[in-house]
Structure formats: C-alpha cells, structure tokens
Amino acid sequence: MTIRPEQVETLIRDAIANLNEELPEGDRVDAKPSTVLFGIGAEIDSLSLVSLVVDIESALSDQYDLDIALADEEATARPVLPFSTVQALEEYILERANESK
C-alpha cells in the first residue's frame, strides 16, 4: 500500500494530538513542520518521543498495512536523526514507506 504526504502529515498530527492529551498544558507541542522533536531545542522529552514514534508505527501498520520499524539501525545510523523535527520525521516515513512497497 502507498501513502501520500498529506496522509503522513495527518498521521503525525493525530499522534501529536494523542501525545498532547497526556501532557500537562504547558508542555504540549504544535504539530507544525519546524517543531523540534529531538536534540537541542527539543520540545518534548525522550519518553514522549518514544511514545510518539511507537504510536506512528502502530498507525502505519493499522491504517496503511505498512510494517515499518522507524527506530531501527537505519534511522540511528544517519548523521542527522530523522526524528529531529516534524518535517524530518514526515520525510523519513515517506522514504521508508516507499522502500517497503
């Protein structure tokens, strides 16, 4: 199954919305492309990032039948982690989804 950029965007936005439900009001994050998820200036903590990634993996599998491990060796071997921003994450998901077609 293929997935379009706007579908990935929706998927990430939904996952961030779910995450925000669990976070205190002051810690909630925007789902805009420039939101930093990892590294210097990250707007969420590491536990929230893990939770977000797992939720997105589950949604990819449930909604699009795409069984992709986002946090695998391929991701961590990159000079810039693909979870650094919302936009980077979106691009990485599309890239991996295309590979698994």
Added chain:
Amino acid sequence: MTLGSYSGKVVLVTGSRKGIGLALAKHFLDEGATVLGVSRQPCDIDHANYHHHLCDVRDAKQLHATFQQIAKKSALHILINNSAVLDSQHAFMLTATSAEAMVRTNLLGPFFVSREAAKIMKRTRWGRIINIGSMAAALEPAGDSVYAATKAGLVTMTNVLARELSPFGITCNTVGVTAIESDMLNQLPRPAIDAIIAGLPIPRYAEHDDIFNVVDFLSSERSAYITAQTIYLGGVHG
C-alpha cells in the same frame, strides 16, 4: 461454565513448546486466557484459544514481523519471557558458541520480545511482563558462569524496563525459579543439583504450582503497584 481468572486476557508465552513454558501456557488456558505461544518449533497444544507462532526470540527482525501480525489481531496483556537455553560447563570447557547462544536467547531474546510486547500493551495502558529467572543468578553455582550471568542480567534488564515502561501502565518483574523436573534439569549433574537444593531454606525441588502462584500474583489487577521485583522460590535470595 465458569469464567477463569484470566478470562478476556491475552497472554504470550515464549518457549511454550515444553517445560515451564508449556505448563504455564496450559495453566493460562485452563484459567480462560487466550494464549499466544512462541517457539522455534511447532507446539502440541491443541486448544481453541491457543495460537502458536513459529519465531526465534533471538531474531529482532523476525520478532518485529511476528508482533506486527499479533498487533493487528488482538490486544496483549501479559508476557511471560520463558525461553532459555542452558549449557552448564566449567569455564575451560564451555564453547564460545554455547556461551553466545545463552546470551542471545536468555538475555537479548527477552529484551527484543519485551519491547515489541510493550508497544502493543501501550495501546491499552496495561501490561504485565514477567520474566522467568533462575536461582543461578543468586546462588552463582560453579559451571554456570555464563548462564548465571544471563539470568542476573535478566533481573537488571527487568528492573530498567520497569522504569521505562511504568508510564504506560506496564509492570516488569522476575520470578526466580529453583530447579524443577524438566528437560533442562536433565542436562545437569543430579547430585550437584541435589546438594544445592538441600541447602535452600525450603529444601525441595520446585513444582509447577509454585511458579503459577507467583505468576498469578504478579499478573493480577491488584499488582499494579508491584514492579522491578524479583521473587525467588524456595527461600533463595539475591
């Protein structure tokens, strides 16, 4: 028909083909659970609520694919990490192949399985991960340098996972099993094991019900505030 205490629960047991894993799988089935068994070879359990998955716990990629399939079909509430291999030899005699097999099956296997299981448990914000440990971790018997180390490592891994997974409502505990009649026990020199058992506060071999008792306790709804604990049988203490 009365509902068992695990009615509505889905339990995954690794190494369900024989020994403690087989006994636990049958116990959960008797108590009304749906049981997902995992082992490298087929299992003889013939029960409507038993589903077997051929999978090697040492293979992270294979496990990921297996759990993706499980996630599409069901929830997962309880995980029993039971798969283990034992080669009891003096350090001079233990082959590198055997040593590596114990590390991969007894330590890395439960890690790979636990994180995949936790991803499914996270959805319902409820989970019980119970790792089958060994008295060897506490008693450190000669001949078990690597086996005991893997089981001690399993305890540490369990306790770290307890921290990492508690935000998702998942508890992680270890049952430290003493010697029990099994294929694994038959690989060991019986006089040496008898001597170890004779030195325990309760000097007898374990029985399956001793294990069921602790597993039931750790699996219960009421054990939500119990995590990062190791409960040894027979009076062994770490």
